[in-house]
Amino acid sequence: MRASRFHLATLKETPVDAEIVSHQLMLRAGMIRRHAAGIYSWLPLGLRILRKVEQIVREEMDRAGALELLMPSFQPSELWQESGRWDQFGPELLRLKDRHERDACIGPTHEEIVTDIFRREVNSYRQLPLNFYQIQTKFRDEIRPRFGVMRSREFIMKDAYSFDLDRDAMQRSYDIMDQAYIKIFDRFGLDYRAVSADSGAIGGSTSQEFHVLAESGEDAIAFSDQSDFAANIETVEALPPAAERAAPAADMETVDTPGMHTIDDLASGLGISARQCLKTLIAEAEDGGLVALVLRGDHELNVLKAERLAGVASPLRLAQREQIIEVLGNDIGSIGPIGLAIPVFVDHSAARLSDFVCGANQDNKHLVNANWGRDCDEPVSVDIRNVVAGDPSPDGKGELKILRGIEVGHIFQLGQKYSESMQATVLDEQGKAIVPFMGCYGIGVTRVVAAAIEQNHDDKGIIWPESLAPFQLAICPINYHKSEIVKQAADDFYQQCLDRGLEVFLDDRPLRPGVMFSDMELIGVPHRVVFSERGLGAQQFEHKGRRDSEAQELPLDELPAFIEKLASSSWAPG
Ligand code: ATP
Ligand code: MG
Numbered sequence: 001m002r003a004s005r006f007h008l009a010t011l012k013e014t015p016v017d018a019e020i021v022s023h024q025l026m027l028r029a030g031m032i033r034r035h036a037a038g039i040y041s042w043l044p045l046g047l048r049i050l051r052k053v054e055q056i057v058r059e060e061m062d063r064a065g066a067l068e069l070l071m072p073s074f075q076p077s078e079l080w081q082e083s084g085r086w087d088q089f090g091p092e093l094l095r096l097k098d099r100h101e102r103d104a105c106i107g108p109t110h111e112e113i114v115t116d117i118f119r120r121e122v123n124s125y126r127q128l129p130l131n132f133y134q135i136q137t138k139f140r141d142e143i144r145p146r147f148g149v150m151r152s153r154e155f156i157m158k159d160a161y162s163f164d165l166d167r168d169a170m171q172r173s174y175d176i177m178d179q180a181y182i183k184i185f186d187r188f189g190l191d192y193r194a195v196s197a198d199s200g201a202i203g204g205s206t207s208q209e210f211h212v213l214a215e216s217g218e219d220a221i222a223f224s225d226q227s228d229f230a231a232n233i234e235t236v237e238a239l240p241p242a243a244e245r246a247a248p249a250a251d252m253e254t255v256d257t258p259g260m261h262t263i264d265d266l267a268s269g270l271g272i273s274a275r276q277c278l279k280t281l282i283a284e285a286e287d288g289g290l291v292a293l294v295l296r297g298d299h300e301l302n303v304l305k306a307e308r309l310a311g312v313a314s315p316l317r318l319a320q321r322e323q324i325i326e327v328l329g330n331d332i333g334s335i336g337p338i339g340l341a342i343p344v345f346v347d348h349s350a351a352r353l354s355d356f357v358c359g360a361n362q363d364n365k366h367l368v369n370a371n372w373g374r375d376c377d378e379p380v381s382v383d384i385r386n387v388v389a390g391d392p393s394p395d396g397k398g399e400l401k402i403l404r405g406i407e408v409g410h411i412f413q414l415g416q417k418y419s420e421s422m423q424a425t426v427l428d429e430q431g432k433a434i435v436p437f438m439g440c441y442g443i444g445v446t447r448v449v450a451a452a453i454e455q456n457h458d459d460k461g462i463i464w465p466e467s468l469a470p471f472q473l474a475i476c477p478i479n480y481h482k483s484e485i486v487k488q489a490a491d492d493f494y495q496q497c498l499d500r501g502l503e504v505f506l507d508d509r510p511l512r513p514g515v516m517f518s519d520m521e522l523i524g525v526p527h528r529v530v531f532s533e534r535g536l537g538a539q540q541f542e543h544k545g546r547r548d549s550e551a552q553e554l555p556l557d558e559l560p561a562f563i564e565k566l567a568s569s570s571w572a573p574g
């Protein structure tokens with residue numbers, strides 16, 4: 001590709017509304033442009049990278065025996081009625097009516113459609129196992145689309161669906177996908193982890209997420225430092241502290257705490273540690289009333305755990321301030337479990353505290369040296385917090401460490417949920433109707449592009465892993481338009497690269513070298529070759545890898561070897 005024929009649309013300034021680095025760099029490099037919240041176009045440069053991701057995914061899915069098809073975005077409501085999801089799905093499902101007033105939606109996922117295909121097309125056990133996949137546009141009306149294509153409303157997903165005769169066969173299909181995902185993420189050249197996304201279940205997992213590790217990741221993942229335990233923090237059990245609760249040491253007192261509304265205010269105001277304070281959150285109860293969820297001040301609520309408690313409304317809804325004032329008679333900021341007339345659930349760690357500080361249920365007052373069992377009933381002790389670094393690993397081996405990740409893939413055993421509700425069956429050897437077992441397997445294709453940048457960039461721009469780069473190398477000739485020998489050398493080399501099948505970018509724009517170099521660094525091309533009159537005079541060219549700190553002068557006669565090296569590098573399927 002010649003720059004003069006390409007739409008290179010780099011920006012100097014960092015767009016102000018882009019919060020994370022991948023979003024900023026994708027806009028600055030001219031990969032994407034925004035039209036509305038969570039709605040983007042992929043410009044030619046961005047699309048080259050997107051296609052690389054798709055191609056790797058497609059090759060490995062094909063190799064794993066999955067069959068590509070293409071399903072519609074527009075989905076009739078009848079199918080969703082059958083599965084029961086028309087009523088269950090929240091506002092993320094974009095519902096619409098066609099001109100005949102028929103209800104439909106724009107697919108956020110395709111279990112219904114694929115099950116409909118299956119029940120029409122497949123009727124014998126002999127046709128199983130079967131795995132259908134597509135690489136296609138999804139629409140989810142996300143409440144807070146953000147970070148560019150990382151969480152957008154319209155995005156591209158690879159989604160695959162397996163069908164098997166029984167549970168064991170489903171497990172085999174799942175394991176094949178697990179292996180295929182490992183190959184895919186290895187080939188991307190990204191640092192990633194497969195983590196269990198199952199709640200509690202230790203042992204064989206029925207759901208796994210694949211995370212690209214990056215500081216800015218929305219998810220926290222917990223790993224044991226001594227075993228292969230790794231799971232999304234959402235699902236990790238926090239074991240009760242080993243130590244018994246200490247005996248009370250002092251009498252409870254009420255103290256004035258004007259203006260101290262947060263745990264931090266309170267800890268610094270009273271000169272104590274946040275670990276010694278209780279944090280009391282008020283949520284809606286199943287029966288329409290309220291419940292209290294009590295944590296140690298330095299811990300965070302785990303929403304999934306809390307909404308599983310009997311009596312707590314699911315999905316979890318924290319109570320509104322007005323509702324709290326009306327029911328409890330005082331404002332948020334000084335609520336505590338002692339004397340509270342609603343059900344109270346106390347996290348195991350908070351239940352082990354003695355002589356703690358908590359809200360007094362009177363505005364601007366707290367209790368100090370409060371104690372369970374003495375100043376109120378013994379607590380109902382439950383697990384409702386997120387684990388933190390240093391907690392024991394739930395498998396009993398080692399301590400947990402926490403890293404941040406971006407969820408780029410999810411594999412899941414569905415069982416018979418859709419085949420059953422949508423009456424998909426096949427006949428077994430005896431001619432008996434069997435309801436097949438399904439699995440589903442997603443990869444956020446567009447999100448992978450953003451995640452790759454989040455993990456691989458510097459202050460100059462993107463650093464693509466070779467397998468995802470839009471071009472393998474950029475040729476930057478100095479004075480291309482003024483020097484005949486430079487033009488000749490650059491054109492010749494460009495042609496040789498093309499002949500060898502390399503994806504090469506020739507910067508033939510009449511620009512200063514610094515401008516060309518910074519553009520190529522911004523868009524993240526892995527290799528740069530420079531031809532100049534001075535260099536050619538000395539029979540040399542210059543090479544710089546995107547991660548190198550210095551350029552290297554190399555003899556011109558090494559150019560053919562250089563081309564061969566690039567042509568044979570990681571580009572072939574792994
Ligand atoms: P998340 O928790 O991030 O919302 P999810 O659990 O809803 O993801 P799945 O339904 O498992 O996601 O979808 C499969 C993959 O699609 C995800 O692993 C993710 O990579 C991608 N994905 C999901 N939602 C979005 C989105 N709004 N924008 C871009 N990619 C997305
Ligand atoms: Mg989601």
